[in-house]
Amino acid sequence: MAEGNFVVDLAIVLSVAGVTSVLARLLGQPSILGYLLAGFIVGPYIPIPVFADPQRVQELAEFGVLLVMFAIGLEFRISKLMSVLPLSGLTGLIQVSFLVWCGFSVGHLIGWNTVESVFLGASIAISSTMIVSKVFEDHPPAPQVRQYVLGVLVVQDVLAIVLIAATTAVAAGGGLAPIQLVTTIGGLAAVLFGMFVGGMLVVPRLMRAVVRLRSPEISAVVSVGLCFGLAELAATFGYSVALGAFIAGMLVAESGQGVTVEHLIRPLRDVFAAVFFVSVGMTVDPFQAFESIGVTLLVFLVVVAGQFVSVTSVGLLSGNGLSRSVAAALSLGQVGEFGFIITAIGV
Numbered sequence: 001m002a003e004g005n006f007v008v009d010l011a012i013v014l015s016v017a018g019v020t021s022v023l024a025r026l027l028g029q030p031s032i033l034g035y036l037l038a039g040f041i042v043g044p045y046i047p048i049p050v051f052a053d054p055q056r057v058q059e060l061a062e063f064g065v066l067l068v069m070f071a072i073g074l075e076f077r078i079s080k081l082m083s084v085l086p087l088s089g090l091t092g093l094i095q096v097s098f099l100v101w102c103g104f105s106v107g108h109l110i111g112w113n114t115v116e117s118v119f120l121g122a123s124i125a126i127s128s129t130m131i132v133s134k135v136f137e138d139h140p141p142a143p144q145v146r147q148y149v150l151g152v153l154v155v156q157d158v159l160a161i162v163l164i165a166a167t168t169a170v171a172a173g174g175g176l177a178p179i180q181l182v183t184t185i186g187g188l189a190a191v192l193f194g195m196f197v198g199g200m201l202v203v204p205r206l207m208r209a210v211v212r213l214r215s216p217e218i219s220a221v222v223s224v225g226l227c228f229g230l231a232e233l234a235a236t237f238g239y240s241v242a243l244g245a246f247i248a249g250m251l252v253a254e255s256g257q258g259v260t261v262e263h264l265i266r267p268l269r270d271v272f273a274a275v276f277f278v279s280v281g282m283t284v285d286p287f288q289a290f291e292s293i294g295v296t297l298l299v300f301l302v303v304v305a306g307q308f309v310s311v312t313s314v315g316l317l318s319g320n321g322l323s324r325s326v327a328a329a330l331s332l333g334q335v336g337e338f339g340f341i342i343t344a345i346g347v
Contacts, residue, residue: 009052010060013278014271016042016050021274030138032131035274039281046286057279064276065337066245067269068133069157070227072150073249074258078196081151081250088151091314095152095332096159098310099125102302110295118170119346122163124303128336129153129242130276135331145327148320152311152332154246160338161188161239164345171345191237192247195230199251207255220264223252240338283340307333 017038024034042052100121107117132153136146165184203226210222227248234244252261289296308329315325 006056006060009056010275012042012050012052013038013057013060013275017274017278030135031274032134032138032277035277036281039278040284040286041281042278043282043284045284052282054279054282057275057282060272061276061279062241064269064272064274065130065242066227066231067224067265068130068273068276069242069245070224070249070252071262071265071269072129072133072154073246073251074253074262075147075150076154076250077253077258078250080147081154084147084151085155087315087318087320088148089155090318091148091311091328092152092155092159094314095307095310096125096156096163099303099306100163102306103299106298106302110298115170116346119167119342120299122167123339123342123346124299124306124335125163126156126160126336126338127153127307127332128334129157130273130337131334132331134273134277141327141331142324145324145331148315148324149328149331152328156336157240157243157246157338158188158192160336160342161243164338164342167342167345187237188239191234191239192243195233195244195247196251199230199247200254203248203251204255207252207257207261211255211257211260216264219257219261220268223261224265224268226252303335304333 017035020038020041021031021034024031024037040046041048042050044051044054103121103124104117107120108114112120132149136149140146141149162181162184166181169180207219207223207226210219213219227245230248230251231241231244234247235241249258252258308326311329311332312325314320315328316322320328
């Protein structure tokens with residue numbers, strides 16, 4: 001087989017990930033650590049003669065993001081989302097604002113200029129839906145905690161679009177005027193409303209008709225097609241493909257077939273989620289990481305402490321209870337994939 005194609009990269013990634021995930025599980029560790037280790041092994045930074053192309057693996061990893069967001073959407077019928085949105089929305093808004101401020105303050109503390117500090121704050125403000133969903137799968141939390149945290153993550157993903165628009169304007173050499181911010185938020189709201197209304201007229205009826213055919217194969221193909229189709233529609237309007245995949249999941253859930261579809265796509269989702277975590281491991285340059293270990297540890301502490309303080313405080317003040325608030329805060333204590341996008345804009 002010729003070198004340098006997706007099949008070779010996928011073979012290398014899944015083979016190494018299979019070995020490292022089994023070792024991680026035998027050692028009593030979550031499989032995600034095995035996937036990250038696999039990425040370190042097949043990545044470009046250490047001299048091990050097993051190499052996968054980072055760009056192609058990153059493109060394959062996007063499938064994992066879409067399928068995970070689609071699966072999360074399958075858990076949220078519109079009525080359920082509306083029930084958790086007030087608390088989750090308030091938590092997400094305060095948490096993101098607080099982390100942006102924390103990152104901005106740290107940037108100034110270590111001598112970065114204002115623009116660099118803005119990017120640091122924006123990069124650490126959004127948690128990882130991929131990591132949280134994987135951890136919840138391995139160690140299921142209480143249902144109320146799960147819904148609360150996933151609701152916060154949905155709000156964060158929406159806010160991430162606003163952050164990306166703002167940081168793109170900053171990177172271009174200007175600020176974000178209030179009118180631009182209002183236009184960005186208004187455009188986002190209009191697209192979301194249009195996708196929901198239009199989708200509700202078509203998707204639930206379509207999925208019910210497809211499931212009545214009693215063909216798991218066709219049901220899987222149609223549901224994944226909807227996931228990718230609405231993801232691409234969101235991208236066409238200039239928004240995140242992950243958000244489009246989440247909306248697709250919610251619309252399919254409105255058909256009453258969410259559990260059936262989730263069961264059908266789970267194997268495919270798990271495979272490409274593993275590829276996503278391997279792709280993250282491939283980005284780690286150990287030499288560069290060692291050179292910046294001081295700043296890295298400082299930012300790490302700020303992320304964990306900032307998430308804990310903001311999410312726990314909002315939860316307690318909202319009557320969510322100490323145990324739920326602490327569990328949610330600990331679940332959200334990491335940086336997400338939108339941080340990579342914002343950082344790339346800054347670079």
